Amino acid sequence: MSTKKSTNNLELLRHSTAHVLAAAVLEMFPEAKFGIGPAIENGFYYDFELPRTLIPEDLPLLEEKMKEIIKANYPFEKQEISIKNAREHFEKLGQKYKVELIADLEAKGEKNVSVYKSDSFVDLCSGPHIDSTGEINPEAFALTKISGAYWKSDEKREQLQRIYGVVFAQKKELKEYKIGQEEAIKRDHRKLGKELDLFCFSDLVGPGLPLFTPKGTIIIDELKKAVESICRKYGFEKVSAPSLAKIELFEISGHAKKFGDELFHVTSEKKHDFVLKPVQCPHHTQIYASKTRSYRDLPIRYMESDKQYRAEKTGEVGGLSRVYAITVEDGHSFCRVDQVKDEVVNMVKIIKDFYSALGLWGNHRVCLSVRDYDHPEKYIGDQKDWDTCEKMLQEVSDEMNLSAEKQEGEAALYGPKLDFMFKDATGREIQIPTVQLDFATAKKFKLYYINEKGEKISPVMVHRAILGSYERFMVLLIEHFAGAFPLWLSPVQVTIIPVSEKFSQYAKEVENKLLEKNIRVETNDKGESLGKRISETEKQKVPYILVVGEREMNEKSVNVRTRAVKEQQTLSVYEFIEKVEKEIVEKS
Ligand SMILES: [Zn+2]
Ligand SMILES: [Zn+2]
Known part of the structure; x- marks a missing residue:
């Protein structure tokens, strides 16, 4: 098999960077034990057993060490060795997880395994890799996250520490990835679900x-x-x-077998034996x-x-x-x-x-x-x-x-x-x-x-x-x-804000008119300054804010602020209701 590759092959690049991370971890923790380090979407991870729990501050230190390894441009040297030699090698190093992987390969009938060496770090791996560590762009990778992971994804086995990283060919791509991640964090449904009280x-x-x-x-x-x-x-x-049924129903359909231990069983003292429906x-x-x-x-x-x-x-x-x-x-x-x-x-x-x-x-x-x-x-x-x-x-x-x-x-x-x-x-x-x-x-x-x-x-x-x-x-x-739902889905469609208490009565009047038309409306007249109430409501991503004061009260109108639109508009209450009703029906 040809071993000529280029950094265009992102998967090779990503997996090879996992080796570089492992080498850096070994420098930091000579007693580290290595699990596996595959390429994944956008990057890679590597699992380790370490003498202490990693903290976020470890990541930049490891990145620095990785940059040194990249700069040294160590070649990835492949060696085919017998199972026996491989076992001896990794046993001597106390690398019990690698020894277990070797045993797994042996059980599959393999006679030889391949190891890859870059500088002093040797890893059991079938490869392939990039030619040398210098092919990694030191400005286009980052370690992103630490988490726990069970060895072989088995809850009954050892819990290892997993380090995730991302790798791209170009610095620009890493930057774009980071911007995308920030955006995803801002839009995270757990965060917004709490902020918007959903x-x-x-x-x-x-x-x-x-x-x-x-x-x-x-x-x-x-x-x-x-x-x-x-x-x-x-x-x-x-x-x-109903939510329940006899298990026979799902035995006939095949779902009992399909869902197996994912079924919830419901029993009672009166000898009921049901399952909660999985479908x-x-x-x-x-x-x-x-x-x-x-x-x-x-x-x-x-x-x-x-x-x-x-x-x-x-x-x-x-x-x-x-x-x-x-x-x-x-x-x-x-x-x-x-x-x-x-x-x-x-x-x-x-x-x-x-x-x-x-x-x-x-x-x-x-x-x-x-x-x-x-x-x-x-x-x-x-x-x-x-x-x-x-x-x-x-x-x-x-x-x-x-x-x-x-x-x-x-x-x-x-x-x-x-x-x-x-x-x-x-x-x-x-x-x-x-x-x-x-x-x-x-x-x-x-x-x-x-x-x-x-x-x-x-x-x-x-x-x-x-x-x-x-x-x-x-x-x-x-x-x-990002929480700014279309009008028809918004929990609160309109918030009315009187400029001062003097106009609360008028705000109430407008609110009642909207309620009659089944528009979901709230009035925010709770003590705070006008500016603060407006910005609070904006954070809740309410589609329409109606500010009402002297002029609006006299004209029977509302000052309309539309979400994400700079200009404001003054409409009669009637015109506003008509506009909102139309938008709700059309789901626009
Ligand atoms: Zn490898
Ligand atoms: Zn169905």
């Missing part, structure tokens, strides 16, 4: 169980209303199922099954926004990204094979309407996941139905200009699907909406409809998610808008 956690309630405040709940309710009103236009009907689909099948359905009744479409529970590992503290209780907006259509195309078209229209309203449509790509044609036996369902439905999905993509990228082998076991990936304001790609065909679930539950000839036929189940879970969607919204 959700909280309680030790008494438990971790991973977010509590939505009145303001956060307004956003969730508005989203719900928006999704449901679009879906209703396309024939979805709301249903409601809603199985409950919906039982509403379908409650009556005999004819081919003329289909499609039958149900939707529900309800809490689902999964004992997922919660990696993040105080955030909504991974929680035990998620409110999932789920919808299912039970239909005939010949109806699948129209169903999918409608679901894509729903997705388009909803994301357009948020200004996100256009900033996305679509994936069409189909079978692995070399192994059709891996999938559940009739091959003929798969052929028909994959073709239909392709037609939907063509006719609706989705330009879906076809991904062979990415279909679910039970059917093909369309996934939508959106880019948020920080450039992150998030997959939320999905339309999935399912040939299996109806069969598992023995669902059927009676066709024209009086035969029992299994319907196709089409699952669709528009916004996924409200919790994760909140993360996207908060970070995308």
Whole structure:
């Protein structure tokens, strides 16, 4: 294999920088024990067992040492040695983790391993690397973070210390990365969630169980209303199922096996033995099954926004990204094979309407996941139905200009699907909406409809998610808008600020007029100076601030300050209400 590489190959550069970090750590802590140090997005990490806990001040010191190693331009020298020699070498150094890795390689049948040497530092590694440390741009890397990590990601094993770094080819890219990070910190949903008072956690309630405040709940309710009103236009009907079910329900659907130890079990002294629902689909099948359905009744479409529970590992503290209780907006259509195309078209229209309203449509790509044609036996369902439905999905993509990228082998076991990936304001790609065909679930539950000839036929189940879970969607919204939500979603749409107490009465009058029109309004007349009250309200990112004083009271008008717009405008109360109502309805 050729070993000629260039720094254009960022992955080599990133991984090689991990070696340089390890060498610097060894200088600082001669007793350090090394775990692994792979390249990751934008950089690398390396895991160490160290005699003391690292502090943030260690990072610049290590960076300095790394710069010296880079400047010395040590070559990365590769050596193939026998497993036996490698073991002896690392045992002598007391590098127990490397010894364990060597044993793992031996168990896989390897006879030789490769080690890489740069100056005095030798690391077990399959490579490849850059030619020498001097290829790293000393101005284009940075150590970013320290965290804990279990050896081999196993909670029962040793806890190591992980150092993260970023590496780019050019100094300019590092600078851009740092600016992006600062922006991400400013937009962090945990920080903004607290500042804007949207959700909280309680030790008494438990971790991973977010509590939505009145303001956060307004956003969730508005989203719900928006999704449901679009879906209703396309024939979805709301249903409601309990949070619990007998485990048999999920054994039949396959979710008991799929979620395994992530299921929450609920028992009682009265011999109840339930699980909290990890998904809603199985409950919906039982509403379908409650009556005999004819081919003329289909499609039958149900939707529900309800809490689902999964004992997922919660990696993040105080955030909504991974929680035990998620409110999932789920919808299912039970239909005939010949109806699948129209169903999918409608679901894509729903997705388009909803994301357009948020200004996100256009900033996305679509994936069409189909079978692995070399192994059709891996999938559940009739091959003929798969052929028909994959073709239909392709037609939907063509006719609706989705330009879906076809991904062979990415279909679910039970059917093909369309996934939508959106880019948020920080450039992150998030997959939320999905339309999935399912040939299996109806069969598992023995669902059927009676066709024209009086035969029992299994319907196709089409699952669709528009916004996924409200919790994760909140993360996207908060970070995308940096808390400055569109008017229709803003918990407080208008704040009225009287210039002094003298005008509180007039402020109240205006407030009542807005309330009559269901506009979410607050008055801020609490003692503080006018300037302070205005800046407080601006920090809360309220879309409209109405300042009222002598002139406004006499004219029955309001002085309108629009969020992020410098100029102010004086409108009559009537004109202002008309303008706001229009903007809310149009979701502009
Ligand atoms: Zn390496
Ligand atoms: Zn479903």
